[in-house]
Amino acid sequence: MNLQTRLPGLDLKNPVMPASGCFGFGREFSELFDLNQLGAIIIKAATKEERYGNLTPRVAETSSGMLNAIGLQNPGVERIIDEELSNLRSYDVPVIANVAGSTVSEYIEVTKVLTSKAKVDAIELNISCPNVKQGGIQFGTNPELASEVTYHVKQASGNVPVYVKLSPNVADIVGMAKAVENAGADGLTMINTLTGMQISLENRTPVLANKTGGLSGPAIKPIAIRMIYDVYQHVSVPIIGMGGIMTAEDVLEFLLAGANAVAIGTANFHNPTVCPEVIQALPHVLNKYGFSSVEDAVGKGHEHETNLSRA
Amino acid sequence: MKKKIVEVTKVETIAQDTIEMTLAAPGITTGIQPGQFVHINVGSNSSHLLRRPISIADVDLMEQTVTIIFKVVGSGTAQLGQYKVGERLEVLLPCGTGYPIDSINMSKALLIGGGIGVPPLYYLGKKLADQGIEVISILGFQSSSNVFYESKFNQLGDCHVVTDDGTYGYKGYVTDVVDQLSLKYDYYFSCGPTGMLQAVTNKLAYQDGYISIEQRMGCGIGACYACVVPTNDGTNGFKKICKDGPVFRANEVVLR
Numbered sequence: 001m002n003l004q005t006r007l008p009g010l011d012l013k014n015p016v017m018p019a020s021g022c023f024g025f026g027r028e029f030s031e032l033f034d035l036n037q038l039g040a041i042i043i044k045a046a047t048k049e050e051r052y053g054n055l056t057p058r059v060a061e062t063s064s065g066m067l068n069a070i071g072l073q074n075p076g077v078e079r080i081i082d083e084e085l086s087n088l089r090s091y092d093v094p095v096i097a098n099v100a101g102s103t104v105s106e107y108i109e110v111t112k113v114l115t116s117k118a119k120v121d122a123i124e125l126n127i128s129c130p131n132v133k134q135g136g137i138q139f140g141t142n143p144e145l146a147s148e149v150t151y152h153v154k155q156a157s158g159n160v161p162v163y164v165k166l167s168p169n170v171a172d173i174v175g176m177a178k179a180v181e182n183a184g185a186d187g188l189t190m191i192n193t194l195t196g197m198q199i200s201l202e203n204r205t206p207v208l209a210n211k212t213g214g215l216s217g218p219a220i221k222p223i224a225i226r227m228i229y230d231v232y233q234h235v236s237v238p239i240i241g242m243g244g245i246m247t248a249e250d251v252l253e254f255l256l257a258g259a260n261a262v263a264i265g266t267a268n269f270h271n272p273t274v275c276p277e278v279i280q281a282l283p284h285v286l287n288k289y290g291f292s293s294v295e296d297a298v299g300k301g302h303e304h305e306t307n308l309s310r311a
Numbered sequence: 312m313k314k315k316i317v318e319v320t321k322v323e324t325i326a327q328d329t330i331e332m333t334l335a336a337p338g339i340t341t342g343i344q345p346g347q348f349v350h351i352n353v354g355s356n357s358s359h360l361l362r363r364p365i366s367i368a369d370v371d372l373m374e375q376t377v378t379i380i381f382k383v384v385g386s387g388t389a390q391l392g393q394y395k396v397g398e399r400l401e402v403l404l405p406c407g408t409g410y411p412i413d414s415i416n417m418s419k420a421l422l423i424g425g426g427i428g429v430p431p432l433y434y435l436g437k438k439l440a441d442q443g444i445e446v447i448s449i450l451g452f453q454s455s456s457n458v459f460y461e462s463k464f465n466q467l468g469d470c471h472v473v474t475d476d477g478t479y480g481y482k483g484y485v486t487d488v489v490d491q492l493s494l495k496y497d498y499y500f501s502c503g504p505t506g507m508l509q510a511v512t513n514k515l516a517y518q519d520g521y522i523s524i525e526q527r528m529g530c531g532i533g534a535c536y537a538c539v540v541p542t543n544d545g546t547n548g549f550k551k552i553c554k555d556g557p558v559f560r561a562n563e564v565v566l567r
Contacts, residue, residue, distance in 0.1 A: 053536060053545050058527070059537040
């Protein structure tokens with residue numbers, strides 16, 4: 001079974017990669033399995049300077065999901081390159097660097113450092129972190145700002161492709177997707193988490209110190225599927241899909257909706273070896289539902305539509 | 312740290328809402344330090360997505376078992392408590408960094424535990440006693456119905472139990488007992504609720520000691536940055552509780 005997937009800048013041996021923020025920089029998971037099995041790795045968000053993140057508690061379990069408000073804690077782009085990326089480079093796996101920032105110029109600067117010094121294979125432009133006041137969500141909910149930051153980061157990234165990570169916390173996901181596509185995005189990753197809250201009955205206060213957090217896990221999978229399905233019909237750039245994937249069956253559902261590849265996030269916390277297990281199960285699942293390759297399944301959930309037109 | 316399927320070989324309620332559970336698997340005890348924890352997958356994807364970190368209370372090298380003690384405080388620990396002898400659990404272990412007992416030079420240790428913070432101190436005390444170190448314990452509980460492991464700690468050395476309401480042992484808090492006994496020791500080792508750890512570290516600010524802290528965890532292996540504690544070195548930095556801890560030097564982190 002051919003699991004290969006080609007995306008701009010990314011030659012993937014399979015379509016499964018851990019999602020940003022759920023896998024650190026791979027070091028801990030490498031104790032549990034050979035990272036060479038992965039299609040790619042999306043590393044935790046990098047900002048220009050070190051960020052210390054939010055107060056704790058930073059996570060809470062919910063029905064079929066979890067809330068998190070880490071707050072983009074990271075050691076800053078220079079230390080990520082020195083301390084983490086050289087280690088990751090010892091694996092035969094493409095690295096996608098997630099870039100976050102508070103201003104357009106910070107996004108540009110971090111992108112330049114990552115693409116020139118670290119030679120990452122792709123940039124994931126994070127304009128959708130809901131957990132910091134100045135962490136990009138202001139760009140991710142306004143099509144003009146999203147377009148502006150995408151354009152400038154694309155200019156700064158040279159030949160390295162830019163995938164824009166979309167926030168589901170918008171009324172018009174198709175409008176956002178079109179805006180960043182028109183600004184030059186090479187691809188989309190979607191969806192980031194949905195803003196949520198949990199209140200403690202004992203303390204009568206939100207469980208998370210940040211009050212709100214990003215909801216992830218199986219609870220949001222139908223939303224991700226719906227948004228990818230809609231966006232697929234209106235853009236032509238490839239989509240890396242994510243949102244509650246736990247199994248190889250879930251991966252196929254994302255492919256049918258229109259994703260070319262997928263990222264697994266929260267499931268890594270439930271089962272740290274979920275990525276290799278899903279990769280191993282994927283050929284059987286594709287075969288079972290009548291597909292001979294990953295690419296064969298992409299977008300096949302749309303064939304019932306008679307007037308399918310892609311922009 | 313490894314992912315393992317373990318068999319439940321014993322389940323016993325040893326105090327109010329407090330369950331002692333023994334887990335067995337070949338190789339399960341390899342490399343365990345006192346103070347480390349087991350990160351347990353308690354249920355299905357939809358009901359309990361996050362694992363539950365439970366500290367290791369005892370290790371049996373001969374039988375290849377690990378004993379955990381946990382309090383049923385929510386639906387996750389309730390589900391864990393439903394497992395029966397013979398059933399299997401999927402766990403990560405050993406997780407975190409424990410008490411560095413091999414690098415500490417001492418002849419007398421004071422263990423101070425509060426509630427469900429008592430269990431990791433038992434395996435610690437056992438290892439210390441094995442090394443010929445004198446072990447004194449002060450164990451605090453809410454009430455007489457919550458008391459457990461007193462006789463086990465008594466086998467390691469003097470054990471003093473204190474309850475908040477005075478229904479068993481001393482009345483008051485562990486720090487009151489520390490005052491009353493005016494003990495001499497080289498290091499203290501403490502685990503319990505944050506409020507208790509704050510009181511203990513404040514009172515024993517001029518003593519060398521180690522504390523073990525808890526926090527809601529995500530991955531439990533150091534990748535997600537959910538369970539952090541601020542460091543005390545003026546850098547505004549954080550340590551990861553699940554990986555750098557849960558054991559820290561008493562003055563290494565800021566409790567709040």
